[in-house]
Amino acid sequence: MEKRIEDRMALRDIIDRYATESDKGNQDFYREIFRPDVKLKVYFYGKLGMDINNVEDMIKQYKSFGTAKISFHMNGQQVVDFIDDNNATGICYAFATLVKDNNAKDELNMFAVRYYDKYVKIDGKWWISEREQHFEYNAIPPLASN
Numbered sequence: 001m002e003k004r005i006e007d008r009m010a011l012r013d014i015i016d017r018y019a020t021e022s023d024k025g026n027q028d029f030y031r032e033i034f035r036p037d038v039k040l041k042v043y044f045y046g047k048l049g050m051d052i053n054n055v056e057d058m059i060k061q062y063k064s065f066g067t068a069k070i071s072f073h074m075n076g077q078q079v080v081d082f083i084d085d086n087n088a089t090g091i092c093y094a095f096a097t098l099v100k101d102n103n104a105k106d107e108l109n110m111f112a113v114r115y116y117d118k119y120v121k122i123d124g125k126w127w128i129s130e131r132e133q134h135f136e137y138n139a140i141p142p143l144a145s146n
Contacts, residue, residue, distance in 0.1 A: 010126045011080050011119055015092050019073035027062045031055055039130040069106065070099035086121040108143040112136040
C-alpha cells in the first residue's frame, strides 16, 4: 500500500511539473518526464491535430506555437490505475489560460484539457510513455486591464 502511495505521488509530480514548466516556456524539460519514444496525439475539439512519435519532435512542435505573454496551467483531478508495478494509466483534467498578443492587444484564451496517459517505470523512475491530449473546448473572454 505504501509503495502505491509513493507511486501515485510520483505520477502526480510528473503532471504538475509538466504544467509548471510549460508555464515557464521550458519545453526542453519535457525530456525529463516523457520517454524519448513518446507517442503523442493531440486532439482539437475531437479532431486529431498532431501525431508525434518522439520527444524531440514534441518539443519542436510545442516551441513552434510561440510563447504566451502569460501562461497559467492548473491541474485538477488525476485518476491513476496501476496495471502492475511498472505500468499505469491515468487521466488528468486541466485548465490552461494563455494571454497572447493579438494585433497589439492582449487576448485571453482559456482551454479545458484532458490528458489520457500511459506511464512506465524504468529503473525506479516514472515516465509518460504515451499521451492523448484532448482540447475539449476553449473560450476567449474579455481581459480586464489595469
